[in-house]
Amino acid sequence: MTVLTTQRLVLREWTEDPADLARLFDIYSRPEVARWLGAPGLPLTDPAQAVDRLAIWRERHAGHGGRYGIWAIEVRDTGVVVGSVLLQPLPGRDEGTLTEDIEVGWHLHPDSWGHGYATEAGGAAAARELAAGTREVYAVVAPGNEASMAVARRHDPCGPPLGLVRRRVPGDLRAARSLLTRPTTRPAPAVRSAWRSW
Numbered sequence: 575m576t577v578l579t580t581q582r583l584v585l586r587e588w589t590e591d592p593a594d595l596a597r598l599f600d601i602y603s604r605p606e607v608a609r610w611l612g613a614p615g616l617p618l619t620d621p622a623q624a625v626d627r628l629a630i631w632r633e634r635h636a637g638h639g640g641r642y643g644i645w646a647i648e649v650r651d652t653g654v655v656v657g658s659v660l661l662q663p664l665p666g667r668d669e670g671t672l673t674e675d676i677e678v679g680w681h682l683h684p685d686s687w688g689h690g691y692a693t694e695a696g697g698a699a700a701a702r703e704l705a706a707g708t709r710e711v712y713a714v715v716a717p718g719n720e721a722s723m724a725v726a727r728r729h730d731p732c733g734p735p736l737g738l739v740r741r742r743v744p745g746d747l748r749a750a751r752s753l754l755t756r757p758t759t760r761p762a763p764a765v766r767s768a769w770r771s772w
């Protein structure tokens with residue numbers, strides 16, 4: 575099911591189609607992707623885990639009525655699935671209860687880096703959330719993840735690279751804010767990893 579379309583992309587539900595599951599495994603089994611996500615069970619090690627991962631995502635967002643989720647990013651011209659974009663409530667300090675803070679995120683297959691797909695997909699997802707009335711959307715980036723930091727900065731080229739800042743973003747993205755100070759308020763990446771969950 576299509577969630578959003580942009581100039582070059584369709585954001586849609588991941589499916590149990592074998593091609594989707596193979597691509598999902600290919601993305602989330604890669605250390606260069608999984609290392610930044612800090613999610614339990616990643617990287618995937620067996621293709622059979624793709625269907626389990628999909629089930630986890632579906633269960634997590636079952637009550638969200640399609641507003642939040644982890645969606646496949648498909649290139650309209652080629653049909654290639656380049657990765658995922660996520661939009662979801664951030665968990666609170668107890669690491670379980672969801673807050674009203676909404677996170678946007680991006681996970682791309684390395685073969686699709688360098689085309690602006692993460693920026694385009696993340697921007698569209700965040701714009702939809704802002705249009706629905708949410709005042710700020712957060713990007714949470716691990717220390718050292720310069721590629722992801724760069725995506726966040728593309729939405730706010732004038733903002734400082736670090737800090738809890740109000741971020742200006744182009745187009746419909748009126749105001750997003752980046753939680754880039756999380757690492758300093760939540761000390762160790764390991765702790766942070768436990769807190770984060772994709």
Ligand SMILES: CC(C)(COP(=O)(O)OP(=O)(O)OC[C@H]1O[C@@H](n2cnc3c(N)ncnc32)[C@H](O)[C@@H]1OP(=O)(O)O)[C@@H](O)C(=O)NCCC(=O)NCCS
Binds near residue numbers: 607694722723728
């Ligand atoms: C983070 C990640 C999504 C960034 O991917 P990316 O492709 O570099 O990001 P974008 O989609 O914004 O693409 C920007 C790049 O595309 C280029 N580009 C090409 N065509 C473009 C276009 N039409 N529009 C915008 N950028 C374009 C830009 O110049 C830029 O390349 P550069 O960094 O060499 O200058 C990717 O590295 C990734 O998936 N990493 C692993 C998972 C991860 O860390 N996720 C984030 C967790 S917080």
